[in-house]
Amino acid sequence: MRFLSGRIVALSAALALVAATPAVAATETPVHLEGRLPSGAAWVMDVPADWNGTVLLFSHGYREAGSPNPAQNAPTEEAGAAALEQGYALIGSSYATTGWAVEQAVPDQLSTLDEFTERFGPARRTIAWGQSYGGLVTTTIAERQPGRIDGSVAMCGLVHGGVANWNSTLDAAYAARTLLAPDAQVPLAGFPDQEAATRAAETMAGAVNTAQATPQGRARIALAAALHNIPGHNDPSQPEPGEHDWAGQQRNQYQALSRFFRTAMNWRQEAESRAGGNMSWNTGVDYARMLSRSPYATEVEALYQDAGLSLSGDLEQLANGPRISADPGAVDYMTRNVAFTGRLDKPQLDLHTTGDGLVPVQVTRAHRDAVEQAGSSRLLRQSYVDRAGHCTFTTGEQMAALHAVEQRIDTGAWGDTGPAAMNARAEAADPGHDHAFADHQPSPYPRPFDLARFAR
Structure with missing residues (x-):
């Protein structure tokens, strides 16, 4: 410059x-x-x-x-x-x-x-x-x-x-796929090329956009966002919601999550190609405990209640879903570097x-x-x-x-x-x-x- x-x-x-x-x-x-x-x-x-x-x-x-x-x-x-x-x-x-x-x-x-x-x-x-x-x-x-x-x-x-970054990115992607696109068979890691990553990112962005149209979908978007700690005011062009304006906060989180999958999938694929495999995992992660530590837990609880949806039921789905293991060599690569x-x-x-x-x-x-x-x-x-x-x-x-x-x-x-x-x-x-x-x-x-x- x-x-x-x-x-x-x-x-x-x-x-x-x-x-x-x-x-x-x-x-x-x-x-x-x-x-x-x-x-x-x-x-x-x-x-x-x-x-x-x-x-x-x-x-x-x-x-x-x-x-x-x-x-x-x-x-x-x-x-x-x-x-x-x-x-x-x-x-x-x-x-x-x-x-x-x-x-x-x-x-x-x-x-x-x-x-x-x-x-x-x-x-x-x-x-x-x-x-x-x-x-x-x-x-x-x-x-x-x-x-x-x-x-x-x-x-x-x-x-x-770097290790923590890709683990945290995996959490929100896993929650969104499990709750918003359970039948889509979208891969979250191990992408062979950018074309596969792009297909996965577009499928997940579409699922998020569809979910935003219903109260149940909006509650689940908020849960996925909370697991990545996406704030309810994250873009200077957005209106700043009130402290208890759960709907306004969720709209802002939705905008961020709809753009999230390019990072979670396309950028991941490029990193995986360097690391020689998947460098992140969610085996052993307790998502209920993770939500309890998020500053957006109260918002999620309120949106689930308004939607007439069981938060404990969705957290159980996350607990029982198929988990993702890391490739040890890829973890070692990321560990050695960053x-x-x-x-x-x-x-x-x-x-x-x-x-x-x-x-x-x-x-x-x-x-x-x-x-x-x-x-x-x-x-x-x-x-x-x-x-x-x-x-x-x-x-x-x-x-x-x-x-x-x-x-x-x-x-x-x-x-x-x-x-x-x-x-x-x-x-x-x-x-x-x-x-x-x-x-x-x-x-x-x-x-x-x-x-x-x-x-x-």
């Missing part, structure tokens, strides 16, 4: 400048560089004239297989421009492939950091930051390559790890919106629990933005998270990371916008297993 186009110099001139003068002189004018790693990944770097010595290593989100794959070094153009204005250098790669590129992303990002160091010398400090799938990449770097960075920020990230122990050596801040329907906010609770079990709590902070949507942060909120981590790096203490202090940081960085840091305590992560034991 190109930021501050008026300040960009031509690539040839920039290379000549770097070759001819010491590293510090390369920042006397803004520098924009692009290149390619031996892996095939593209990289991009922007260094402002007044570089402050900190480099921000950005990890981008998921890109579907076959989609365009440009290098990216900031979450948005606005955030990139703000960071450059404050003197940060921005770098990032495309990763060598699209899709669930768990093996390629981390080495490509670290190689991009090497490319930067070769051109500009060692940074005074390096902060890794990333959003969505890139939050998973960032957290992997933080856990497994802590010597390469000084701190990290995972924004709307899959901080529960399962988290919670062990941190450098400070990390997790930033999440409360109304995220794609990566529900409970993933941060999973990360916090793992970090506590690993004895690394002093290095983790988590901040929440009271807003619907996935990665719907203001520029100021993103900069506030970076500045909080910087303070921890510089002083050895977090200082105040409460909502008022974070909103003040956001306003200072990005005046005049509706910043919305708020107190929030996510409910327990629904999956009943310890993340750390899969990554030892």
